[in-house]
Amino acid sequence: xxKLLAIxxxxxxxxxxxxxxxxxxxxxxxxxxxxxKFQKDMPRETSFIFKDSKDAEEFYNYIxxxxxxxxxxxxxxxxxxxENETLxxxxxxxxxxxxxxxxxxxxxxAKRESNGNSRLFEGNYGTRTGHWYIILTVYDKxxxxxxxxxxxxxxxxxxxxxxxxxxxxxxxNYEELLLTKKP
Numbered sequence: 001x002x003k004l005l006a007i008x009x010x011x012x013x014x015x016x017x018x019x020x021x022x023x024x025x026x027x028x029x030x031x032x033x034x035x036x037k038f039q040k041d042m043p044r045e046t047s048f049i050f051k052d053s054k055d056a057e058e059f060y061n062y063i064x065x066x067x068x069x070x071x072x073x074x075x076x077x078x079x080x081x082x083e084n085e086t087l088x089x090x091x092x093x094x095x096x097x098x099x100x101x102x103x104x105x106x107x108x109x110a111k112r113e114s115n116g117n118s119r120l121f122e123g124n125y126g127t128r129t130g131h132w133y134i135i136l137t138v139y140d141k142x143x144x145x146x147x148x149x150x151x152x153x154x155x156x157x158x159x160x161x162x163x164x165x166x167x168x169x170x171x172x173n174y175e176e177l178l179l180t181k182k183p
Contacts, residue, residue, distance in 0.1 A: 017038045024031070026141055029050060029051070029165075030048060030049060030050040030162065030165060031048075031049045031050075031148055032046065032047070032048055032049070032158065033046070033049065034046060034047070035046065035047040035049070035092070035137070036136050037151070038092045038094065038133070038135065039096070039135075042092060042094065042135060043137070044139050045145055046137075046145050046147040046148050047135045047136060047137050047147065048135075048136040048137075048138075048147060048158065048161045048165075049131065049133055049134070049135050050134055050165050051131060051132070051133055051134075052106075052132040052133060052134045053169065054168075054169070056093075056132075058168075059091065059093065059134050059168065060075065062168045062171065063075060063078060063080065063089075063091065066167075067079075067080065075090060075091050075092075076090050077089075077090055077111070077139075078090070080152065080160075081158065082156055082160055083153060083156055085140065085141070085153070086140075086141055087138050087139065087140055087141075087146060087153070087157070088139045088140075088141075089136060089137070089138050090137045090138075090139075091134055091135060091136050091137075092134075092135040093132060093134060093135070094129070094132070094133045094135055095130050095131065095132050095133075096130075096131050096133060097129060097130050097131065098131070099129075102121075105121035106121075108121060109121050109122060134165075136161055136164075137160070138157050140153070
């Protein structure tokens, strides 16, 4: 029992303790859920969410080039055709973070400060790693969310968004999009 307690104490003093963990989507690379549940400041709409591994403003540039928007209303009600029906795509970018507390550094500095010494590890008590996500919503001409269960275009919309995500993540030069044929 003493060995187990000693191992637990050593482990807790030599490791970082996770305080906040960014979402990881199990078994797939996207998630369909209420955006508000994903991040509190998002709208209460069913959305297609995926992790963005590219730099800031890349998705903006991609949407701008793909739909020939000329920097006008990029990200808000971008029209596209699916099954001979006009749908409207909007997107948001959201950051979620992984945060860890480095307990040994905080305890060492607390002990040093109580002894009248200066802190050694100030500013290194925690680590933060940001992860960016793209949140997509799609509406039809009647302002009905195409990702809800009852919508007749739900499966086709999900397939379109999966292809859009894949094209975005694999395209390096968005000028290439101008040269590709549209289906």
